[in-house]
Structure formats: C-alpha cells, structure tokens
Amino acid sequence: MTARKVRLSDVAAAAGTSTKTASRVLNGDPRVARDTRARVEAAIAELNYRPDPLARSLRKGTDETVGIVVDSIADPFFASVTGEIEKVAFAKGLTVTVASTGRSAERERVVLDGLIRRKVAGIVVAPVSRNHGYLNGLSCVVVFIDRSPVGLAVDAVLVDDYQGARTAVRHLIKHGHRRIAYVGDLPDLETSGKRLAGYRAEFTAAGLDIDEELIAADCAEIADAGRRTRELLRRPDPPTAIFCANTSCSMGVAPALHSLARTDVALVAFGDFLMAASLEPAVTVIDHSPELIGQLAAERLFHRLSGLDGPAEPARRIEAPLHLVPRGSGELMP
Amino acid sequence: MTARKVRLSDVAAAAGTSTKTASRVLNGDPRVARDTRARVEAAIAELNYRPDPLARSLRKGTDETVGIVVDSIADPFFASVTGEIEKVAFAKGLTVTVASTGRSAERERVVLDGLIRRKVAGIVVAPVSRNHGYLNGLSCVVVFIDRSPVGLAVDAVLVDDYQGARTAVRHLIKHGHRRIAYVGDLPDLETSGKRLAGYRAEFTAAGLDIDEELIAADCAEIADAGRRTRELLRRPDPPTAIFCANTSCSMGVAPALHSLARTDVALVAFGDFLMAASLEPAVTVIDHSPELIGQLAAERLFHRLSGLDGPAEPARRIEAPLHLVPRGSGELMP
DNA sequence: AAGATCTGTGACATCGATTACCTTTCGGTC
DNA sequence: GACCGAAAGGTAATCGATGTCACAGATCTT
Numbered sequence: 001m002t003a004r005k006v007r008l009s010d011v012a013a014a015a016g017t018s019t020k021t022a023s024r025v026l027n028g029d030p031r032v033a034r035d036t037r038a039r040v041e042a043a044i045a046e047l048n049y050r051p052d053p054l055a056r057s058l059r060k061g062t063d064e065t066v067g068i069v070v071d072s073i074a075d076p077f078f079a080s081v082t083g084e085i086e087k088v089a090f091a092k093g094l095t096v097t098v099a100s101t102g103r104s105a106e107r108e109r110v111v112l113d114g115l116i117r118r119k120v121a122g123i124v125v126a127p128v129s130r131n132h133g134y135l136n137g138l139s140c141v142v143v144f145i146d147r148s149p150v151g152l153a154v155d156a157v158l159v160d161d162y163q164g165a166r167t168a169v170r171h172l173i174k175h176g177h178r179r180i181a182y183v184g185d186l187p188d189l190e191t192s193g194k195r196l197a198g199y200r201a202e203f204t205a206a207g208l209d210i211d212e213e214l215i216a217a218d219c220a221e222i223a224d225a226g227r228r229t230r231e232l233l234r235r236p237d238p239p240t241a242i243f244c245a246n247t248s249c250s251m252g253v254a255p256a257l258h259s260l261a262r263t264d265v266a267l268v269a270f271g272d273f274l275m276a277a278s279l280e281p282a283v284t285v286i287d288h289s290p291e292l293i294g295q296l297a298a299e300r301l302f303h304r305l306s307g308l309d310g311p312a313e314p315a316r317r318i319e320a321p322l323h324l325v326p327r328g329s330g331e332l333m334p
Numbered sequence: 335m336t337a338r339k340v341r342l343s344d345v346a347a348a349a350g351t352s353t354k355t356a357s358r359v360l361n362g363d364p365r366v367a368r369d370t371r372a373r374v375e376a377a378i379a380e381l382n383y384r385p386d387p388l389a390r391s392l393r394k395g396t397d398e399t400v401g402i403v404v405d406s407i408a409d410p411f412f413a414s415v416t417g418e419i420e421k422v423a424f425a426k427g428l429t430v431t432v433a434s435t436g437r438s439a440e441r442e443r444v445v446l447d448g449l450i451r452r453k454v455a456g457i458v459v460a461p462v463s464r465n466h467g468y469l470n471g472l473s474c475v476v477v478f479i480d481r482s483p484v485g486l487a488v489d490a491v492l493v494d495d496y497q498g499a500r501t502a503v504r505h506l507i508k509h510g511h512r513r514i515a516y517v518g519d520l521p522d523l524e525t526s527g528k529r530l531a532g533y534r535a536e537f538t539a540a541g542l543d544i545d546e547e548l549i550a551a552d553c554a555e556i557a558d559a560g561r562r563t564r565e566l567l568r569r570p571d572p573p574t575a576i577f578c579a580n581t582s583c584s585m586g587v588a589p590a591l592h593s594l595a596r597t598d599v600a601l602v603a604f605g606d607f608l609m610a611a612s613l614e615p616a617v618t619v620i621d622h623s624p625e626l627i628g629q630l631a632a633e634r635l636f637h638r639l640s641g642l643d644g645p646a647e648p649a650r651r652i653e654a655p656l657h658l659v660p661r662g663s664g665e666l667m668p
Numbered sequence: 669a670a671g672a673t674c675t676g677t678g679a680c681a682t683c684g685a686t687t688a689c690c691t692t693t694c695g696g697t698c
Numbered sequence: 699g700a701c702c703g704a705a706a707g708g709t710a711a712t713c714g715a716t717g718t719c720a721c722a723g724a725t726c727t728t
Contacts, residue, residue: 342714354716357716360716361716385715386715388714389713389716390714390715
C-alpha cells in the first residue's frame, strides 16, 4: 500500500541496470539505449518512483528552490509579488522559500545567508541594507526588486520612483495646486528618498518654492500618516493637495481625509490599493503593478538560471512601467 | 577571504578530534569531555563553520522547514497568516516554504506531495480538497487552517463560520432589517457553506422567511460581487441590507454601493479589511484576525514538533475568536 | 580482584542521488 | 587484421553530516 520508500537503486534493480544508468535516464542523458531507457521508465512508473530532492541537491550542490526575501510577507505589495513568482516557479517545478527582513539590514543578512547555505538556485530580494557587497562571488543568481543593488552587479527590477513622483506632483500643479504636502516614509529608504527627490525636483522645475513645513517624510506606520495628515490640515496655511508617497501612507491619509470630511483636498497616491477606486472621491494613483514586477523578476531569474545568456551577460536594470490613473481625487482643484 | 566551504571534518581536524566528536558537540551531546568540547567550539568559531542543512536533512530524514499551503499567497488574508507563521518559524530557526493551490484539489495534492518529499518537519495547510485521507500515515506534522480536515485526525485552527454568520445576520435583524441579501463565494467551499448555513439558520430562528432571490452565493471574484450587488439593488423589491460573506466579496460590494451612492444600504462583512474603517460609512465587520490564526497555527505546529505531547495526543480543534466590530454600516436602519 | 558500568572517542557505514573514470562492444578504416 | 572512436553501461568515490558499534580507560560493586 504505502510503498515505504523507493530509491533509485530499486528502480535500477527492477529494470536490471545499474543505478548510474537509471540516473542517466532520470537526467535525460542521451547515451542510453532506447530499450534500456524504456525499461527504466517502466520501472519508474511501476514503482511510482520520485527522486529525493534533498539527496539530489546535496550532491549537485544546488537546490531547485528560489528564495524570496522581502520586508514583510503580509504587506500587500510584497504578497502580490511573491504570489506571482511562486506561480512561475511552480510551473517550472521549483520550490519557493520565503523570508522577511522586517526592514532590518542585519536580518536581511541572516536570511540571505540561510538561503545561500541551503544552496538555493536563485534569490529575489527587496533589499534593506545599504551595501550588498557581501553578496559578491556568490554562485547563486540574484535579482533585486524595488531597490537597487549597491556594490554588486546583479539584475534589478525597479520602478522609476523619481519620475513617478514628478508625474504625480506635476499632475497636481497642473490642476492649480501650489501648496502640496508630501506624506511618506523615511527618506533613507531608497525608494522613499527618490520619491521625495522627485517631489522637490518638480517644484523646482515649475519655478515654485517648497514649503518644508509641508513635508512629512517620517511616516513609517499607517497611523503616523494619519496623524501627520491631521497636523498638516490644522495649520494656518494648510495644503490644498497631498502627494502620498506609498501605499501604507495612503491607508492612513485617505481615512484621515474622510474622517475630517476634507474630501476637498486633492490626493495623488504612489501605488494602487484595493479600495482606491471605491473611495469617494476615488483616489488617483501612480500605479506600479506588483504582479508585473513579480513576473519580470521571475522571468529574469529563470532566464539566468536557464543559462541562455552567457554567464558574462551584464547585469540588467529593468524598469517596470508606471502610469498615472486619474480617478477623481487628483483632479480636484484648490 | 571567502572561506570556500568549511566542513565538519575541517573543524574536527582543527580541533584534533574525529568528525563524530565534532558532530557530538554540534548536537549538544553531553558525552563529550569539557575541554574537547571547548576545542571544537573554538575551531567552529575560528573557521566560521556552519553546518550544511541539506546534508543534515538528508541524513536525519527530516528538514528543518515548515511548508505553508494556501489558496493564493497574494490573498491578503493568507498573506497575513503566512507572514505570522514565518515570524515564528524564523525565531525558531526554521525555513518556510510556500505553495499555492489556486483552489485546485489536484494542485493541492501535488504541492503537498512535493513538500512531503522534501521531508518538511511540518505543514500548515488551508485545504481545498474534500477528503484528506491520502495524508494519513505521514511522518509529518500537519495543521489545518480555515477549513477542517476530513478523513484525517490532525490539529486545525478554525473560525466558527456558522456562528459568525448568525451573529452578523442577527445584528442586521436587530436593527430592523427583514430583507437581507447574502453575497458570498460558492457554498461548496466549506467556509462559504457554513456561512450561508448560518445566514439561513438565523432567519429561521427569528421566524423570518428567506427570499432565495436575495442569495447571491456564486461570487468567486471581486467583480462578481460587484455585479451581483448591482443586480440585487435593481430589483423591484431590493434588500435593505447586505451580509457579505468574505473579504473578496466586500471589495466588490462596498465599491458597488459607493458608486451607486446607495450608502443607505446596511452592510456587515465577514472579515476585516484594510480600508473598512475609512469608508463612509465605515464598514461593520465580523473580525477574524489572520494574524491570530497564523499564531495559533504556528503554536500548535511547534508544540507538536517539540514532542512535548505524547505522540498519541489527540488532534485538537482550535477556534479563533470572532467578534463583531460595529462601525456604522451595520447599524443603519432600513 | 574480577566483573560491571560509565565516559569519552573513533572507524566506518549510511542517507539517496550524481560524477569521475573506466570497460566493453561493435562498426568502420586503411 | 589491427586500430580508432563512439556508444552503452558499470564501479567506486563523493556530497556533508549523523547513526551504529566497538573499545579503552576510569570508577564502582560485592
């Protein structure tokens, strides 16, 4: 009933060959006679043999697994990215292991180290640390997402945070706003830093002054964003529009505007979110699809793994397209 | 610089012992002399040795990994559950591998099979198939979440879908509603089936008739829920309230109500979602925290793995608490 | 004082596959 | 007819750790 465990040697015995030949069949080695191959395949089917992935990995020195490392798996953005990569990986027969950094550079190092020790074939990582030199000389394909590699030449799938932010701010300026608040995460995160830089650049390009008091770039949590929004609107000279630099912040800003009944304040958010379209007014967003990012990352990873490129193929930087989705909140006039 | 690869035998050599003794130190075997242990530990530190998890797993026949199998990793509910389990697992030094079923029973079988072949120590699974007998006789700890095991005695962390739905419907009836629509997923999913049963039971208990026309139990996608909501409200005898049986449906129902400006229709949703509190009116929900479910599942899993229970400890059914969070939408009168 | 019981340790087999390196067979060449 | 090369397949080592078992010396027993 429960065939306890079938090993390759059992298959070989059943087929009347050596394990080596059975192994050849398993790995598609062409140097096997037609009928020998057939006998081995029959034995495999009959015994319902499946190779032991652990043993194989130990011997081969590489495991058919891809690792995914992100800030938090619960984060909707990273959850979508992960889901997409898992789909592709499953289709190729690879296992997916996940790990979160909690945004700690130290933990990033620990989990990456763990994955590498497990000889994963490839890793997709949304890095936290400032320097990734320690990953050099790895015999493992790495693709960065969301943030770019420093001190390391690997593929990266990114969005153009800087231009995205400029587009958002330009949109608001075009609709007549001059006092536009910035609500975002700490700018020492690469992504946040670039978005803030884009915000600033667009003001400068438009010949407008920046009121530093309207910049709330210290919102790590949803609640912070809500609180800072209230503070901004309480000012004697409140903003007429808000540029919200990431999804978490949107989750704080939008509710705050609602509870204050200040839906007259224009809003453009960086990153789409599930309910954005159903709020009243619906939220105009700069969309960067996590599914697409996941797909692009997976594609890049498997391409490298397939070895179709020469190994010398230089690191590539892929920009996932961004586009502004006008829904109402961003088109309000002051 | 990059110490290519340090094996246990290198450590042993450096410490002047056999690999077996080094292994003893590694595994905390008490039968090692004090100074031998010290020497081995020094060698480990000096060579920066880390054991190879694959080799260890192969030999031991079990991998320090927990598998998580859910409908979709991108689903916010499962993403939170997964994130929580990963946190706990990381703290215990275990790796986490994930796989999605896409709600296909066949795929469920395939991914579970894959995990088992990899000799994972434990699995947390949100099952899809109707019978899990094929998992019997496994040397692997399994914990079910969200749906209960059939033909198999394993631990399960569940919510009381039936009572939750009754609570929701009772709440609406108490506020004067008689025509309450049901919008939910297909009832052949255990969870959905129970919620629908709860809906029906509460009507019966209140001595009210059920209008089958108000039951839209065929919404597998967000878009379906939106469409069905519009249909329901277009009826000559529309409902005055909606009970929304899962989060995905809420994502469809709430926007639909908004876009129709029908925020006079009462709404209670099963499952909290990020923006629920910020909609206008805020959405009353039956909350079942995915974080809590993840924690409970992880706790149960690691408890079993620790072997503190006798192996004969009977399967336990754990109910994660549910509670109604009134926020406005559920308290509207007809 | 001979046996019994612990300690501490190492040699060697083992987990289940793959790789390096042979051997054999056979057809074709010159 | 000796030689070469390709095809087909086998033997044994190996990946890196742990389990089995044997054994020497120290410490008790009675």
